[in-house]
Amino acid sequence: xxKWLTMDAPESDVVVSTRMRLARxxxxxxxxACLRGRDDIEKVHEGARQSILKSSAFEYMRLGExxxxxxxxLAERHIISPELARRRDxxxxxxxxxxxxxxxxEEDHYRLQTLSAGLTPDKAYGEVDLLDKMLADGVEYAFDExxxxxxxxxxxxxxxxxxxxxxxxxxxxxxxxxPRVSAMVAKVGMTVRGAFGEGTAxxxxxxxxxxxxxxxxxxxxILDRLTTTAKTVIEFERGTRTxxxxxxxxxxxxxxxxxxGLLKNARRMGGAEAQRLISDVxxxxxxxxxxxxxxxxxxxxxxxxRPAIIAEMHGKxxxxxxxxxxxxxxxxxxxxxxxx
Amino acid sequence: xxKWLTMDAPESDVVVSTRMRLARxxxxxxxxACLRGRDDIEKVHEGARQSILKSSAFEYMRLGExxxxxxxxLAERHIISPELARRRDxxxxxxxxxxxxxxxxEEDHYRLQTLSAGLTPDKAYGEVDLLDKMLADGVEYAFDExxxxxxxxxxxxxxxxxxxxxxxxxxxxxxxxxPRVSAMVAKVGMTVRGAFGEGTAxxxxxxxxxxxxxxxxxxxxILDRLTTTAKTVIEFERGTRTxxxxxxxxxxxxxxxxxxGLLKNARRMGGAEAQRLISDVxxxxxxxxxxxxxxxxxxxxxxxxRPAIIAEMHGKxxxxxxxxxxxxxxxxxxxxxxxx
Numbered sequence: 148x149x150k151w152l153t154m155d156a157p158e159s160d161v162v163v164s165t166r167m168r169l170a171r172x173x174x175x176x177x178x179x180a181c182l183r184g185r186d187d188i189e190k191v192h193e194g195a196r197q198s199i200l201k202s203s204a205f206e207y208m209r210l211g212e213x214x215x216x217x218x219x220x221l222a223e224r225h226i227i228s229p230e231l232a233r234r235r236d237x238x239x240x241x242x243x244x245x246x247x248x249x250x251x252x253e254e255d256h257y258r259l260q261t262l263s264a265g266l267t268p269d270k271a272y273g274e275v276d277l278l279d280k281m282l283a284d285g286v287e288y289a290f291d292e293x294x295x296x297x298x299x300x301x302x303x304x305x306x307x308x309x310x311x312x313x314x315x316x317x318x319x320x321x322x323x324x325x326p327r328v329s330a331m332v333a334k335v336g337m338t339v340r341g342a343f344g345e346g347t348a349x350x351x352x353x354x355x356x357x358x359x360x361x362x363x364x365x366x367x368x369i370l371d372r373l374t375t376t377a378k379t380v381i382e383f384e385r386g387t388r389t390x391x392x393x394x395x396x397x398x399x400x401x402x403x404x405x406x407x408g409l410l411k412n413a414r415r416m417g418g419a420e421a422q423r424l425i426s427d428v429x430x431x432x433x434x435x436x437x438x439x440x441x442x443x444x445x446x447x448x449x450x451x452x453r454p455a456i457i458a459e460m461h462g463k464x465x466x467x468x469x470x471x472x473x474x475x476x477x478x479x480x481x482x483x484x485x486x487x
Numbered sequence: 488x489x490k491w492l493t494m495d496a497p498e499s500d501v502v503v504s505t506r507m508r509l510a511r512x513x514x515x516x517x518x519x520a521c522l523r524g525r526d527d528i529e530k531v532h533e534g535a536r537q538s539i540l541k542s543s544a545f546e547y548m549r550l551g552e553x554x555x556x557x558x559x560x561l562a563e564r565h566i567i568s569p570e571l572a573r574r575r576d577x578x579x580x581x582x583x584x585x586x587x588x589x590x591x592x593e594e595d596h597y598r599l600q601t602l603s604a605g606l607t608p609d610k611a612y613g614e615v616d617l618l619d620k621m622l623a624d625g626v627e628y629a630f631d632e633x634x635x636x637x638x639x640x641x642x643x644x645x646x647x648x649x650x651x652x653x654x655x656x657x658x659x660x661x662x663x664x665x666p667r668v669s670a671m672v673a674k675v676g677m678t679v680r681g682a683f684g685e686g687t688a689x690x691x692x693x694x695x696x697x698x699x700x701x702x703x704x705x706x707x708x709i710l711d712r713l714t715t716t717a718k719t720v721i722e723f724e725r726g727t728r729t730x731x732x733x734x735x736x737x738x739x740x741x742x743x744x745x746x747x748g749l750l751k752n753a754r755r756m757g758g759a760e761a762q763r764l765i766s767d768v769x770x771x772x773x774x775x776x777x778x779x780x781x782x783x784x785x786x787x788x789x790x791x792x793r794p795a796i797i798a799e800m801h802g803k804x805x806x807x808x809x810x811x812x813x814x815x816x817x818x819x820x821x822x823x824x825x826x827x
Contacts, residue, residue, distance in 0.1 A: 397811055401754035412748030414741035471737055 151246035152450070154443045156265025160433040161381045163313040163342075163353065163446045165267045166225070167275040169259040170298045170307035171282065172289040178299040179252050188236050191256045195240055195249055198285030199278070204242045211235035216463065219455030221245075226260075228253055247274055249282070254299045255307075257282065264443060266312060266377055268370045276366075295362065305362030310373045313342050314380060315446065317352040317430040318387035325354070328380055335372050336360040351422035351449050356380065392434050403431030411481045415470040421452050421477060440481070448480055491586035492790070494783045496605025500773040501721045503653040503682075503693065503786045505607045506565070507615040509599040510638045510647035511622065512629040518639040519592050528576050531596045535580055535589055538625030539618070544582045551575035556803065559795030561585075566600075568593055587614055589622070594639045595647075597622065604783060606652060606717055608710045616706075635702065645702030650713045653682050654720060655786065657692040657770040658727035665694070668720055675712050676700040691762035691789050696720065732774050743771030751821045755810040761792050761817060780821070788820055 152164065172178060173194060176187045199205055210218060210232060218232040226245050231237045231253040238251040250258040259282065261274040289297040295305040303309070319325055325339070332339050342353035356376060358369050392399055406427035409416075416424075429445035431437045450456065452473045458464060461472050492504065512518060513534060516527045539545055550558060550572060558572040566585050571577045571593040581588040590598040599622065601614040629637040636647040643649070659665055665679070672679050682693035696716060698709050732739055746767035749756075756764075769785035771777045790796065792813045798804060801812050 397754050401814070404752040404754050405749055408748030408750075408752030409745055410748075412744040412751075414737050414744050474741070 150244035151262055151264060152443055152447050153264045154441050156263075156267065156443060158266040158377075158381055159264065159442050159446075161314055161316070161384050162266040162377065163264075163315055165263050165265070165271045166311045166313070167261050167268075167271045168309040168311075169257075169275055169279055170255040170296065170303040170309075171257040171259060171279070172255050172297060172299070174287040174289045176256065179254060179256065180299060182252070188252070192238055192251055194286035195238075195251055195257060195282060198282045199240050199249060202281075205240050205247075206242075207238060207240050210237045210239065213239075216455065216458045220459035223453045223455045224450065225262075230254070247278060249278070255303070266374070266381070268310060268312075268374050272310070272366065272370055301362075302359075303361050306364065306366050306369065308361055308366055308369055309357055310369050311355050311357030312373065312377045314354050314356065314377070314384070315352055315426065315429055315442070316354050316380070316384050317426050318384050318391055319380075320352040321391065322387055324383065324387055328354075328383070331379065332356055332376050335376055337372065337376055350419040351426045353422075353426075353449070388430065388434055392436075399434075400431075400436050403427055403434075403436045406431070407437055407481070410477050412478070413474045415467070416474040416477065417470055418452065418454060418473070421473055422449055425449050425452075425477075444480065448477060452476060490584035491602055491604060492783055492787050493604045494781050496603075496607065496783060498606040498717075498721055499604065499782050499786075501654055501656070501724050502606040502717065503604075503655055505603050505605070505611045506651045506653070507601050507608075507611045508649040508651075509597075509615055509619055510595040510636065510643040510649075511597040511599060511619070512595050512637060512639070514627040514629045516596065519594060519596065520639060522592070528592070532578055532591055534626035535578075535591055535597060535622060538622045539580050539589060542621075545580050545587075546582075547578060547580050550577045550579065553579075556795065556798045560799035563793045563795045564790065565602075570594070587618060589618070595643070606714070606721070608650060608652075608714050612650070612706070612710055641702075642699075643701050646704065646706050646709065648701055648706055648709055649697055650709050651695050651697030652713065652717045654694050654696065654717070654724070655692055655766065655769055655782070656694050656720070656724050657766050658724050658731055659720075660692040661731065662727055664723065664727055668694075668723065671719065672696055672716050675716055677712065677716050690759040691766045693762075693766075693789070728770065728774055732776075739774075740771075740776050743767055743774075743776045746771070747777050747821065750817050752818070753814045755807070756814040756817065757810055758792065758794060758813070761813055762789055765789050765792075765817075784820065788817060792816060 173191060176182065176190055182188060196207055200207055218227065221227045221239070222229050222232050224245060226241060226248050227239055227250055231250050234252060236252055239248060240251065241248040246262050248260050250260070259275050259278045261271045261278065263271045291297055296307040298304045298307055316325070319328060329339050336359050337356055338359050339354050339356045342355045358373060406424040410424050410428065425445050425448050428437060428440070429442050432440055432442055432445065454469060457469050457472055464472060513531060516522065516530055522528060536547055540547055558567065561567045561579070562569050562572050564585060566581060566588050567579055567590055571590050574592060576592055578591040579588060580591065586602050588600050590600070599615050599618045601611045601618065603611045631637055635645040638644045638647055656665070659668060669679050676699050677696055678699050679694050679696045682695045698713060746764040750764050750768065765785050765788050768777060768780070769782050772780055772782055772785065794809060797809050797812055804812060
């Protein structure tokens with residue numbers, strides 16, 4: 148489903164994806180929270196449409212006219228925020244594989260976003276920078292010589308850049324290493340949290356590290372800090388996995404193979420169990436336990452089997468129908484590909 | 488391992504095996520509890536040896552000289568009792584597939600036993616009757632015109648016959664139907680208990696039904712009563728399984744397939760979990776869920792993966808090594824044969 152999540156991306160044994168997000172506002176239109184005039188609203192929409200829809204790679208959708216199932220799925224894929232999904236006057240501009248998008252009238256007039264697989268900050272930033280230049284060609288940004296880009300919330304002002312990586316950290320999660328990671332990243336002005344919001348990492352061991360500070364640093368400094376931090380956490384995670392494999396031995400092999408067995412055979416499966424088992428298999432793959440699949444395929448499966456994404460693909464289902472469908476989707480992927 | 492447990496035995500969707508046991512004693516030798524004289528002990532041994540070892544199909548082993556691992560395995564297969572295993576002056580005469588055996592100097596001088604797969608009381612009784620005649624040719628039994636065969640414990644006197652069937656009752660076990668079965672069989676002078684002793688049925692849902700009364704009824708009456716009772720319980724179990732399949736639907740399919748997945752993939756497995764999962768698969772097979780295997784193969788696997796039998800095949804192992812070996816044995820059987 149997330150087509151941008153390609154195989155063999157850099158550091159994909161630990162890194163799911165890299166994301167860049169720029170906050171931008173028009174110079175002569177009130178921030179969204181104060182925006183009431185129909186003309187001003189249309190001006191925000193038109194600015195982005197005329198700049199970006201010149202390229203036929205993009206699609207424009209008004210969220211007030213978008214199907215609810217579709218909006219929920221977009222939110223689960225982190226293409227729109229739940230807040231934007233609820234705004235009737237908001238819109239989304241997005242390319243075909245959803246790797247490049249613009250949220251219109253979220254907290255800021257524009258939120259430009261790019262996603263790419265693995266640890267790829269230069270690629271992701273290059274793309275968001277290009278998108279920024281396309282948009283800047285057609286509109287005048289709210290920009291202050293002293294402060295930089297102006298944003299609704301002061302924490303985003305300056306560069307307006309939020310750079311993040313999504314990491315799969317089953318080793319650190321299993322060994323209570325996450326508090327150390329939190330402390331470590333906090334020291335360089337970054338933060339770590341569950342990939343699907345606070346406290347959501349438990350099942351799949353997916354975490355997001357992003358910069359806290361957007362002001363008083365350059366874009367390059369933010370990227371460098373993210374890369375350095377990510378590489379440190381990656382090494383920490385890899386070391387922990389090797390230690391786990393050594394200390395647990397057959398117990399870890401057993402856990403991974405049982406996960407394979409359940410994923411290949413279960414006839415219904417809840418979301419949390421699926422996340423946990425797929426995470427176990429991804430851990431196993433990185434240690435040479437089990438084979439025939441890639442970590443990226445496991446990350447894809449973790450995302451594709453989230454509730455709203457299943458509903459987007461298969462229509463509205465009851466929770467128990469969804470559990471049956473989830474098990475079926477997982478069997479399809481694993482039976483085709485997995486040895487064991 | 489138990490080679491007598493053949494495939495496609497009658498009613499093998501529910502019945503594991505039929506067992507007949509005759510208690511016999513010599514006329515002019517004290518019962519084992521009072522037996523001290525070396526000459527008398529040898530007379531008991533010699534009586535059986537000369538009658539039965541004429542046939543080269545049988546082997547004779549003194550339990551005082553038999554390897555402990557071997558004795559434990561024989562006890563787990565119900566060929567000898569734990570009591571006999573502990574007696575230094577006891578012996579076993581047994582044929583190659585262990586379907587026919589004589590315990591010497593257990594509670595009685597002789598305990599003649601036959602085992603056959605499925606619901607086969609006539610076959611099993613025919614064989615034990617033949618064995619009885621072979622033995623009677625060479626020795627003089629303790630027999631009373633009024634009481635019939637005399638035994639150490641009066642509850643075995645008369646026919647000396649204990650006729651039993653081992654049943655796989657996962658449906659009744661899951662639906663709390665066992666108290667009804669107990670009440671039903673008690674009415675006709677029979678009893679039901681866990682196949683590996685009181686309260687042991689839980690994991691694998693294996694139960695044994697046998698006659699309580701040996702005196703004042705003919706052998707044929709005991710066999711008829713056992714057959715009728717078994718057939719009633721079989722129908723009750725089959726009906727319950729069909730009901731379960733209807734009421735649980737995908738939940739039952741899920742349980743069976745998860746069991747298949749774990750059995751085919753786990754790298755270590757405890758005895759109780761193995762019993763439970765193999766029982767789930769056997770239930771599934773009888774309902775057309777999963778395929779490629781027979782119920783009999785599942786019963787075999789339940790027996791072959793008991794601790795002492797693993798030790799007999801693979802030597803002395805620590806509990807954790809045994810769990811690894813058990814998982815390996817199970818994988819071998821299921822990976823060769825099972826679809827899914």
